Each structure stands twice: as structure tokens, then as C-alpha cells.
Amino acid sequence: MSIHSMRKTYTMGGLSEKDVDSDPLVQFQRWFGEAELADLPDWVEINAMTVSTSTRSGAVSSRILLLKGIENGRFLFYTNYLSAKGEDLADNPVASLCFYWPHLQRQVRVEGKVTKTSRQQSEDYFHSRPRESQLGANVSEQSTVVTADQLDARMKELQQTFEGKEVPCPEHWGGYAVEPMKIEFWQGRPSRLHDRILYQRDVGNWNIVRLAP
Numbered sequence: 001m002s003i004h005s006m007r008k009t010y011t012m013g014g015l016s017e018k019d020v021d022s023d024p025l026v027q028f029q030r031w032f033g034e035a036e037l038a039d040l041p042d043w044v045e046i047n048a049m050t051v052s053t054s055t056r057s058g059a060v061s062s063r064i065l066l067l068k069g070i071e072n073g074r075f076l077f078y079t080n081y082l083s084a085k086g087e088d089l090a091d092n093p094v095a096s097l098c099f100y101w102p103h104l105q106r107q108v109r110v111e112g113k114v115t116k117t118s119r120q121q122s123e124d125y126f127h128s129r130p131r132e133s134q135l136g137a138n139v140s141e142q143s144t145v146v147t148a149d150q151l152d153a154r155m156k157e158l159q160q161t162f163e164g165k166e167v168p169c170p171e172h173w174g175g176y177a178v179e180p181m182k183i184e185f186w187q188g189r190p191s192r193l194h195d196r197i198l199y200q201r202d203v204g205n206w207n208i209v210r211l212a213p
């Protein structure tokens with residue numbers, strides 16, 4: 001099928017200002033729970049999200065990351081602080097997260113300020129990961145140019161170095177927490193008259209408005 005003729009009609013549901021929770025985090029948990037409950041193939045990762053960052057001068061980049069929790073109203077993910085996204089966030093600590101759950105014809109967008117998680121929290125999460133992932137985080141200088149042979153050699157070297165020992169969490173590896181200033185819930189509707197409910201933070205409260213589709 002040609003790309004220009006690809007289209008779907010969205011008929012799975014609606015979203016009204018009257019039905020949403022007054023707290024967008026509760027609303028997010030509700031939708032996340034529904035996305036999770038759906039009968040999905042094993043390979044679907046509903047916690048996968050597109051994360052966009054930008055340099056101070058406005059060069060934007062996006063990539064998929066995994067949401068690893070929501071704590072105190074903040075969305076958590078883990079990565080290499082020296083990666084391209086880490087450099088962006090050091091320079092310009094804001095990010096946009098975008099979840100797409102096609103099986104429910106839903107999208108959620110989150111925008112907010114980004115801070116690093118505590119060292120303890122990063123280490124705790126690091127040590128909860130499979131050993132191979134812990135080694136991988138030590139091997140990879142994420143976002144730098146490398147050859148496959150260099151990666152293999154470094155992996156073998158570190159497997160030997162840490163044999164029978166705990167794999168350390170690198171100083172440059174850890175979590176980020178996104179404190180939302182805006183969260184938008186989008187539900188696909190027929191005739192492209194989609195429902196868009198936007199929460200905006202306003203001095204400790206959340207204002208709720210509907211946006212035109």
C-alpha cells in the first residue's frame with residue numbers, strides 16, 4: 001500500500017473533561033493500566049516513550065527510552081549522562097516525553113523540567129538490572145563512535161575483570177526525573193475530531209482545558 005493512502009478511522013473511545021481525574025498523574029496511571037491490561041503480544045513495551053531534548057541553541061533530537069517508574073509525580077528514566085541526550089540535558093534541563101498506545105488509539109505527551117535522580121537511586125536501579133546489562137553500561141561510551149570489535153573486546157575484558165564481583169555503577173550512568181509542567185491526553189475519534197485534554201500546572205494546581213484537534 002502506498003504511504004499516502006494509509007489511514008485508519010479511530011473509533012475506540014472518547015475522553016471528556018468530566019471523566020478525567022483532577023490529577024493528571026492519576027489519569028496517567030489509569031491509562032497506563034488500561035494499556036497494560038490489553039491483550040498484547042509479548043514484544044510490545046507500553047513503557048517505551050519518545051524522549052525529545054534540545055541544545056540551548058535549539059537543535060532538537062528524539063529517541064525511544066523506557067519509563068522506569070513514576071515517583072513523587074516525576075517520570076523516571078535511566079541512561080548514560082555523557083550521551084548526546086545527557087549533554088543536552090546538562091545544557092538545557094527540559095524534556096518532552098511522548099507515549100503512543102496504538103492498540104487504544106491513545107497518545108500522552110508530557111513536558112517538564114529534568115533533574116538527575118539521587119546517586120543512591122541510580123545505584124539501586126543499576127543493581128536491579130540483569131548482570132549483562134550492568135556490564136553493557138560499563139562497556140558502552142554511549143553516543144560515541146566505536147567499532148563492533150572494540151565493543152566485543154571491552155565486554156570480554158570487563159567480564160574477566162568483574163568475574164565473581166559486583167559490577168559497579170559507572171559515575172556517568174544514572175537516572176533522570178521529569179517533573180511535568182504539562183500533560184496532554186489524546187484519544188483518537190472519528191472524522192479527525194480527536195479528544196485532547198490538557199493539564200497545565202498553575203501554582204500547585206492543575207488547570208484542565210480541551211484543545212482543538
Ligand SMILES: Cc1cc2nc3c(=O)[nH]c(=O)nc-3n(C[C@H](O)[C@H](O)[C@H](O)COP(=O)(O)O)c2cc1C
Nearest residue numbers: 048063064065066078079080083084085086142143
Ligand atoms: C525500545 C527501546 C528502549 C530503549 N531504552 C533505552 C533506555 O531506557 N535508556 C537508554 O539510554 N537508551 C535506551 N534506548 C536506546 C536509545 O533510543 C538511544 O539509542 C540511546 O539512548 C542513545 O541516545 P542519544 O545518542 O540520543 O543519547 C532504547 C531504544 C529502544 C528502541
